[in-house]
Every structure is written in structure tokens, then in C-alpha cells.
Amino acid sequence: MLPQHLRTLAGLGAGVSAEVTLEVGAPVTMRTVLDALEARFPMLRGTIREYGTGQRRAFLRFFACEEDWSHEGMDKELPGAVAEGREPLLIIGAIAGG
């Protein structure tokens, strides 16, 4: 699931579901999911992961199966329920700013 601004940027349109379905081969990790997302939506490159370091941008968080995956390694395998498409991987913008 993507924040509204990234859905708009990706051309998904206002009011559409926040959910994007991706085909990702094993292993299903944050890195392989984001690689697949950026391959499908190249305009999202640099918006979730910093160019250069490849690290999560500071004001974004990742959640899977009600657990915070923000500080897990990019290459750690995501829960099976996410890999199998039964549960979403959430990319959430911090509630901050003006």
C-alpha cells in the first residue's frame, strides 16, 4: 500500500485503492519488492529509498503483518502472508510537518 502522494506521482489517480499488486520472485524482501515497484513505476525511484545509499527515506515507515519492518534489513525475507499476497506491505508517510 502506497501513500497518497506516491499514488498520484505514479499516475494511479485520485481515489483509487492504495494497494498495488506486484509479482515478485523469491526471495520476497523489502529490496526485491521495492525493485519490482520501481521497475513498474520508474517515477518512484528516489522517493522511498535514497539514491546512493538505497536506504529508506527518514519520514517513511514499512509495516507488515502489524509489525514495524522499518529497521529490518532490506534483504530479510518478509512474512509468508505478504509474500503470498494475503497481507499487504504498508509504506506509510510519517504524520509530521505543516
Add this chain to the structure above:
Amino acid sequence: MSKVRVLVGTKKGAFILSADGKRDKWEVSGPFFAGWEIYHVKGSAVDPNRLYASQSSGWFGQMIQRSDDGGTTWAPVGNKFAYEGVPGTHQWYDGTAHPWEFKRVWHLEPGLSDADTVYAGVEDAALFKSADAGATWEELAGLRGHGSGPHWQPGAGGMCLHTIILDPSNAERMYIAISAAGAFRTDDGGKAWKPINKGLVSNTIPDPTAEVGHCVHHVAMHKARPDVLYMQKHWDIMRSDNAGDNWHEVSGNLPTDFGFVIDVHAHEPETLYVVPIKSDSEHFVPDGKLRVYRSRTGGNEWEALTKGLPQKDCYVNVLRDAMAVDSLDECGVYFGTSGGQVYASADAGDNWTPIVRDLPAVLSVEVQTLA
């Protein structure tokens, strides 16, 4: 009949304000990129329908948007701004070494002879160039590699390269300005750069006449006289008659010489505009009065322009890229405020009217004069 198109960047999106040559009835379109900070929008002089916009966010980073139809539709282009080589360090606010980190694009300057060429001034300060309409970006690393980079320090708004001026008479010459490093010039298309800060005096830095370290807020040039430059420094209005090699102060009778914007009349190279701001600790106009000051003598002698502008209880700021002039026979002048107003004068500043009053805080204003 001629038309004008005013391109407005705000803290929460971009807006396009359009009118015919009379400039009395305006259409407002937008917000474009709603919710994002739009530091700058500028059109190409080669192809006026080619617009570039800098779109950024603390959450999602930097985007560059391009329009090929005058702002009706937009598409994201390249947003990878990678410093050449090992970026190294500059000074942090406390004087310690701090790694160079890309944060955002402050200013986009389309090329004068090719609509696909565009320059980007970024924070942390560096200059990038795209030759493919924004698809890819390459740093002109000679600027940061000039040797003084480790001594550059951020101003309060960050260490930004905010001003890019292309010399219309010499394709190899370009000026840039950085807060707080100063002004620089290249005479070989961006390979080598020299600081051009002789004559600047900044009493807030350890060496007030240092070669670099000055908080230059903005620089303006008239295209017919590219060797004459005007500068709004943190404090002081400065003028150079030799392409920045030497500067002298022309603040004259201004009520305060702190400010951000400075611009030049489209047809009168000695007519300048500034908006004095009370001080570096009180970023609003003095005495609750919004006054544009005009000099018709290239500086030193200034007159307040107030007709149509609020003269009581006004406490707005006008940021460095938030003033522009059109090139109609009777020069139009435009500026935007931190309160979300965009004011226009169709008679070189004698009379002002608000085009819009309630936009988000205005970050930048550019204008296109269309046939």
C-alpha cells in the same frame, strides 16, 4: 495580442496565472503537484511551452516535472542528482566539517539556445546540467571543486545554490550564487569557476571581506548589459560594472538594506526593484507596510512604490526567487509573498493589484511573455 503567463511555486503546489497583454483579467490554474513544495517553475525562452518545475517533499525527496504544453500536462523526469566523485565536507553551522548531502533543487534555469538544456541549483550547494530535457543530470563539478568548498557554510535556509544567470552574449559565461559562500563566475561553460566577491563586506563572518563566505541572497542582470550585475546580499544592495570582479554598495536611501529579491526592468537597465525586509531576525516588511523600492539610477536613489499595496498591518516576506518582470512594452513587475499574495504591476511598479490573495506561501515567481 501578447499574453503573459506567471509561474508560481508555493509551499503546497504550483499555480499558473494567465492574462492578455492588458494584464487586468487573470485566469488561475492549479494547484499542480498539490501538497508538495514547489521551489521553482521556469519556462524555456527557446520553447515557451517547455516548462520545468522543482517538486520536493520532506517525505519523498526531490522530483523534477516537465511540461511540453505550457503547463497543461506534466510528467516526472529524472530526479537523480549524484555528486561527482567523493562529495567531501563543507562547514556546518558550528564550523565543524559536515558531509555534502543532496536535499533539494532550489532553482531551474533553462538554456538560452536549446530547450532540452536546463541547469539546476541544488542544496547542498552544487550545479547540475541536463542536456536531455531533465531525463539525466550531471554535476558541473568544477564549482564544488574550486577549492573553497570545504569552507562554505549553510545560511539559515540551508546551503543552497539559488541563483543561476546565463550570459546571453557569451555562451561560455555563467554566474551562480550560494548562501552562504557568495557569487561565482565561469568563463568556460562551467568547467572552471572563480569567486567574484571583492567589495562585499559581511560583518557577521570572521573575515568581513573574505573571498568566500558571504550570504548572497540574489543576483540580477539585464540581458542588454551582461557585465552589470546587481546583488541583494544578506544586508546591502551591491552593484558590479565588470562582471562581478568588483562590487560597490548602492543601498543609498533604502529604509533597510536587508532583503531577498532584486530584479531589473525589462527595458531600462538602470531601473531596479527590491523589497526591503526589516532585518535578518525579523523577516517581514518594516513598519507593517509592503513597499517595493525602485531605483531609476542603477541604485543609491530609491523611491517607495506603494499604490495598491497594503500600507498597514502587513507582515509578509518576499523570498529570493519570488519577483519577476515581463517584457511587454510597458514592463510588468510581479512578486509573491509569504502570505500567499501575488501582486502585479502593469506599469513598471507605479500601481499594483493582487492577482490572487490566498495561495499557500509563495516560494517563487517567474513570468513568460508570449506572442
